[in-house]
Amino acid sequence: MNAAPPEDGGPAPAEALSRGPVRVLSFGCRLNTYESIAMRELALRAGHERAILVNTCAVTAEAERQARKAIRRAAREHPGAPIIVTGCAAQIAPEAWAALPGVARVIGNAEKLKPEAWAPAAPPAPVPDIMAARETAAHLVTEFAGRARAFVQVQQGCDHRCTFCVIPYGRGPSRSVPLGAIVAQVRAVLEAGYREVVLTGVDIASYGTDLPGRPPLGQMARRLLALVPELPRLRLSSLDPAAMDEDLWRLLAEEPRLMPHLHLSLQHGADLILKRMKRRHGRAEALGxxxxxxxxxxxxxxxxxxxxxxxxxxxxxxxxxxxxVEEAGLSFLHVFPYSERPGTPAARMPQLPPTLRRERAARLRAAGAEAAARFYNARLGQEESVLLESPDRGHTEHFAPLRLVGSAGRHGQLLRARVTAAGPDGLLAEVA
Structure with a gap:
């Protein structure tokens, strides 16, 4: 579960990415958002009319519940509109999703970004085994539903088997996008006006293991920045701490265009639990x-x-x-109460009561809120580089939310602002 989840850390909510001839409801991580935008373009080019695309998530039972609820609502509110379902949950249990009201087709994860899968006349076909997937094609996406930063997919799938996680069974083995295709995508989004790129995937720290020469993530990112010197800001999605390569460490130390913000897929802080999760790091490695x-x-x-x-x-x-949280100096937490996933080893272990899981998750979120507040207060008086997502709101290089007071800019603008106040939800600042 290394693909970056929604920024608030809660269950994956539906995101309505479009209206018009093809409506899209996307659940889950940033990679799903990226793929939903690509699929919408494929469906539009194929001539779909009144179609509703639902891109599901399988990280938690709540994410699946929300997607099922959205499908039933869509069937009630748009009778006769074909509902096309895809994503990790649909890949893992296609028959169950095909049986929901209004569902016309289920498209597997390996096929959903192929133009031929979206031909309106294509008959429903069985969802193939995702474990047979061997390639990850680059998809040119240059419009991100009003966002100020662009996502670029560099990797797909996962070769690890954490005991709580079903995502490998929805995404298949790890596959990497060659550097040339990544460079082309980044140049395209810069030409479209974006000033920040987020490299995304399911397990991006495993980038390159399937490519000739096995170039690691850090080497790819270093070469990308060298080949695209006009890129102002580069950000990475979730990283497995057990797979950080030396090129990446050097890049972090030496390259100001790589943002000073890392999101680590830690999952826990106790060695025994990490071992039972089948994580590849322990507490000492996480702290290190x-x-x-x-x-x-x-x-x-x-x-x-x-x-x-x-x-x-x-x-x-x-x-x-x-x-x-305090020992590692964590500032931003994505907290999940444990959710049993059918077929996983963890689902066969002795379970804690759901009420206790929720209570501990709430305590952990409270600790996260205190940590974020400490980080915000430490920025008082500092000058920040801000990427605006609306005339008066954006995020700093550290991905801290910031609101401008007494002035405004424009969507997608990079500007300097001095922090004047800090609150529980972020920073207040004036244009410097």
Whole structure:
């Protein structure tokens, strides 16, 4: 579960990415958002009319519940409109999704970005085995539904088998996009007016293991920045701390265009629970990764994915995760209460009561809110580079939300602002 989730860390909400001839409801991570935009363009080019595309997520049971609810609502509110379902949940259990009211087709994850899959006359076909997928094609997406930053997919799939996670069964094996295609995509979004690019995938730290020469993520990012010197800001989505390569560490230390913000897929802070999750790092490795990043890039902001209420988690285990927030200097948390995923090893372990999972998740989110507040207060009086997503709101290089007071800019503008106040939801600033 390394693909970056929604910024608020809650269950994956539906995002209405478009209206008109093809309506899109996208659930889950940034990669799903990117793919939903690409699929909408494919469906429009194929001539779909009144179609409703639902891109599902399988990370939690709540994400699946929301997608099913959205499909039933769409069937009621738009009778006769063909509903096309895809995404990780649909890949894992296609028959169940095909049986929902109004669903005309289910398209597998390996096929959903192929133009031929969107031919209106194409008959419904069985969803192929995603484990047979071997290629990740680059898809030219230059419009991101009013966003100020562009996502570029560089990797797909996952070769690891964390005991809580079904995503490998929805995404298939790890596949990487060659550098040339990434460079072309980045140049295209810059020409479209974007000033920041986010490299995204399911497990981007595994980038390159399937390519000739096995170029790691850091080498790819370094070459990308060299080949596209006009790119002002580059950001990375979630990283597995066990797979950080030396090129990436050097880039973090030396390249100002790589944003001073890392989001780590930590998942827990107790060694026993990490072992039962089948993570590839322990508590010491997580702390070492965080401290090395902060030493190389003073002032760096760190975020993390954390799961509360994993099977067999004791209060002492949970206390170690709470302590990790402060010890590792984490500022932004994506917190998930553990959710059983059918067929996973963790679902067969002794389970904690759902009420206890939710209670611990709430305590962890409260610790995250305190950590974010400390980070915001430390920025008082600082001058920040801000990418505006609306005339008066945007995010800093550290991905801290910021609102301008007494002045405004324009969507997509990069400007300098001095922080004048900090609140629980971010920074207030004046144009410098």
């Amino acid at each position: 990764c965080a401290r090395r990043a902060q030493a190389l890039r003073p002032g760096l902001a760190l975020g993390a994915d954390l799961i509360a209420g994993f099977p067999t988690e004791t209060e002492a285990h949970f206390a170690q995760m709470l302590a990790l």
